[in-house]
Each structure stands twice: as C-alpha cells, then as structure tokens.
Amino acid sequence: MEPSIWSRLPDDLLDRILALLPLKTLFALRPTCKRFNSLLFTPSFLSLLNSSPASSSFLILSHPQFSHRFLPLYDSSTDHWRTIPLSSPTTHLLSSSSGLLLFSVGYSSLLVLNLLTNCSTVVRCPTNPISSATLISSPSSSPHGYRIFVPCPNTNWVFVYSSASQSWSRFSGLDSVMGHSNFRQNGILFHGSLFFSTPEPFSIVAFDPVTGVWDPRAGPELPAELAFVRLVNGRIGKEERLYLVGGVGRDGISRSLRIWELVSGNWEEVGRLPELMCRKFVSVCYHNYSHVYCFWHEGLVCVCCTTWPEVLFFKVGRETWHWLQRCPLLQEKWSCGFRWFSFVPDLYALV
Structure with missing residues (x-):
C-alpha cells in the first residue's frame, strides 16, 4: 500500500502486527524511531507479545577462547549457528x-546480562575467587528479578544476592550437607529451592535461597550402583519436573547411562542410552565423571562434558537419544573447557 495509507494505520492494529515479528526483528526496529524504541517497554504491547507464539530458544557454547569477543548460539528450531x-x-x-x-568479571565481580535487551549490571561479590555461581530466576509474564547463589571455597558459608534488595546474605551449613569436597557444581531450581547431588555416598540436598535453610534429605532413595549423579530441572507447560541423570556400574565405572x-x-526410569552411544560417551569421559554436567533445554535433557565439544541429548517427549555435532566455529586444537547453556530470551527479566 501507499505510505499515506500505512501512515493512517491505527496504533493498536500496528502493535498487533508487530507483536507477530521475531524478537530479533523488533530489536532491529528500535533505532528507527522513538515510538519503536519505547514499544518494548509499553505494558499493552508486552501483553500482546506475551500472547503471541514463543520466541526462539538457543544453546550457548562457552569456551575460554571465546572470552572478551563473542558467544556462539545454536538455534535448535532452524538448526543454524x-x-x-x-x-x-x-x-x-x-x-x-x-x-x-551470569559472567565472572575479573577476580571478584559478577556481571548479569539480558542478552535480548543488552542491559547489564555488575555485582561485587563478597568472596573470591569465584569457583562457581548459580543464577536463580523463574520465568514470569511480568517483570521479575533474580538471585545469585555463591559457595565460599574451603568454608562453611554460602552467599546469596537478591536483585530486589541489591544486597548479599550469608548463610552457614554448607559443610554439614556437602562435606569438605571441592564444591563446584551448580544447583538446579525446583519448587523454589536449589537442589544438589552430594559426593559419594550419593544423596540429594536442597537449599532455600530465601531462608538459608538446608534440607539434607530432600529426595527419595537413589537407584543402586550409581557411578555418578546429576540433577536436571525441567518444565513442560506450567509443570515443573525433576530428572536424575546417572551412570550405572560398579567400582566407580559407568557401564550404562540412564x-x-x-x-x-519415587524415581521412575524414563530413558536408557543405547549401547553404541554409551560406548562413545564413556570414551569421551575417560571414566572421569567430574567433567560431566547436565541441563534442561526446551524438552531436552542435555548431557555434556567439558572435554568434548558435542552435546548428547534425550528428547523427553519421544524418548530418543541424539548427538548435536560440534560447533563449526571451533578450532581443532581446542580440547577442553567446553560449557553449554540453555538460553531462552525473556523480555521480563530485569537486571
């Protein structure tokens, strides 16, 4: 149509059209005029956007060679990097x-970034060095903040940061549930608490980031003959789910992944890795399961290893296993330090 006709298009009708565009296109439109620039912060438009089809989700690959420069993103819906x-x-x-x-910045600071809005804030951490940190944030249809869980190495303390109060709280009790092991794993959020698997003898403990209370017996008895244990929190629709990924074997050697x-x-088995794929997984780990980590990504239970650039994933809905091949941006000489993360863009996540 002629520009004169488009110029008379009512704003509410134009907003309905714009709400159907991909989020990356909306952000590309922001510099074109003042109205488009402020549109993503208008409650009426955000309501339209929230009712439109879901935006794309990505897998992010982090590696030391990428630091200070860029992040590779894999779009699972288009199979594109x-x-x-x-x-x-x-x-x-x-x-x-x-x-x-959540990024580490220097020796004792953290940076929280909303990659979609390109808004960020730096949080000064009360302990250093930062060996691990867990970002706690739940999806919502309205603006929401976050918390940061940071264990203090070689002490009995953990620190929790609240974006609402912009302050840190210190809680004790870490040693009583985790022992004196090198605590580097990230917790998973389930029903408002952070869940962790302990070193052998394996068990599940939970931490309430609001009250600071530890629950040393947060789950039922684990399956027998486990060589390693990882927890994964999933969400199908509005329902939260908790999964257990474990290697089954004897003498600390995994013969099966379930x-x-x-x-x-109770723990009910929902998937078992086929034998040929399990052989590859075991050869990748070299029976050193401290390098193994797991996470949830849009209906997938992802199993990764810091020494291997591929992702093994289980489709919960279809109960099938697959490998995601290595990122084409990786060079052959990069042999360790691979970390994968799930990223689902969220306009309501505030920093």
Whole structure:
C-alpha cells in the first residue's frame, strides 16, 4: 500500500502486527524511531507479545577462547549457528536462567546480562575467587528479578544476592550437607529451592535461597550402583519436573547411562542410552565423571562434558537419544573447557 495509507494505520492494529515479528526483528526496529524504541517497554504491547507464539530458544557454547569477543548460539528450531558479540568485559560464562546470563568479571565481580535487551549490571561479590555461581530466576509474564547463589571455597558459608534488595546474605551449613569436597557444581531450581547431588555416598540436598535453610534429605532413595549423579530441572507447560541423570556400574565405572524422573515421590526410569552411544560417551569421559554436567533445554535433557565439544541429548517427549555435532566455529586444537547453556530470551527479566 501507499505510505499515506500505512501512515493512517491505527496504533493498536500496528502493535498487533508487530507483536507477530521475531524478537530479533523488533530489536532491529528500535533505532528507527522513538515510538519503536519505547514499544518494548509499553505494558499493552508486552501483553500482546506475551500472547503471541514463543520466541526462539538457543544453546550457548562457552569456551575460554571465546572470552572478551563473542558467544556462539545454536538455534535448535532452524538448526543454524550464529554469533553474538560481547560488548562488556567478561571472563567466562557461569550460569544461565530465564533469559539472564551470569559472567565472572575479573577476580571478584559478577556481571548479569539480558542478552535480548543488552542491559547489564555488575555485582561485587563478597568472596573470591569465584569457583562457581548459580543464577536463580523463574520465568514470569511480568517483570521479575533474580538471585545469585555463591559457595565460599574451603568454608562453611554460602552467599546469596537478591536483585530486589541489591544486597548479599550469608548463610552457614554448607559443610554439614556437602562435606569438605571441592564444591563446584551448580544447583538446579525446583519448587523454589536449589537442589544438589552430594559426593559419594550419593544423596540429594536442597537449599532455600530465601531462608538459608538446608534440607539434607530432600529426595527419595537413589537407584543402586550409581557411578555418578546429576540433577536436571525441567518444565513442560506450567509443570515443573525433576530428572536424575546417572551412570550405572560398579567400582566407580559407568557401564550404562540412564535417566529417571521423580514421580509421586519415587524415581521412575524414563530413558536408557543405547549401547553404541554409551560406548562413545564413556570414551569421551575417560571414566572421569567430574567433567560431566547436565541441563534442561526446551524438552531436552542435555548431557555434556567439558572435554568434548558435542552435546548428547534425550528428547523427553519421544524418548530418543541424539548427538548435536560440534560447533563449526571451533578450532581443532581446542580440547577442553567446553560449557553449554540453555538460553531462552525473556523480555521480563530485569537486571
């Protein structure tokens, strides 16, 4: 149509059309005029956007060679790789949750970034060095903040940061549930608490980031003959689910990889890795399961290893296993330090 006709299009009708566009297109429109620039912060438009089809989701690959430059993103819906430049000085990616990314900055600071809006804030950490940190944020249809869980190495303390109060709280009790092991794993958020698997003898403990209370017996008895244990929190629709990924074997050597789901207070097996794929997985790990980590990504239970650039994933809905091949941006000489994260863009995640 002629520009004169488009210019008379009512704003509410134009907003309905714009709400159907991909989020990356909306952000490309922001510099074109003042109205488009402020549109994503208008409650009426955000309501339209929230009712439109879901935006794309991505897998992010972090590696020391990518620091200070860019992040590779894999779009699972289009089977396509793209890169996102990093404008803020970061060291490496630590955690991801509900549209927010958590980076370490220098020796004792953290950077929280909403990659979609390109808004960020630096949080000064009360302990250093930062060996691990978990970002706690739940998806919501309205603006929401976050918390940061940071264990203090070689002490009995953990620190929790609240974006609402912009302050840190210190809680004790870490040694009583985790022992004196090198605590480097990220917790997973389930029903408002952070869940962790302990070193052998394996068990599950939970931490309430609001009250600071530890629950040393947060789950039912684990399956027998486990060589390693990882927890994964999933969300199908509005329902939260808890999964257990474990290697089954004897003498600390995994002969089988299985997935259980917590159903009515018991662990029910929902997936078992085929033998040929399990052989590859075991050869990748070299029976050193400290390098293995797991996470949830849009209906997938992803199993990764810091020494291997591929992702092994289980489709919960179809109960099938697959490998995601290595990122084409990786060079052959990069042999360790691979970390994958799930990233689902969220306009409501505030920093």
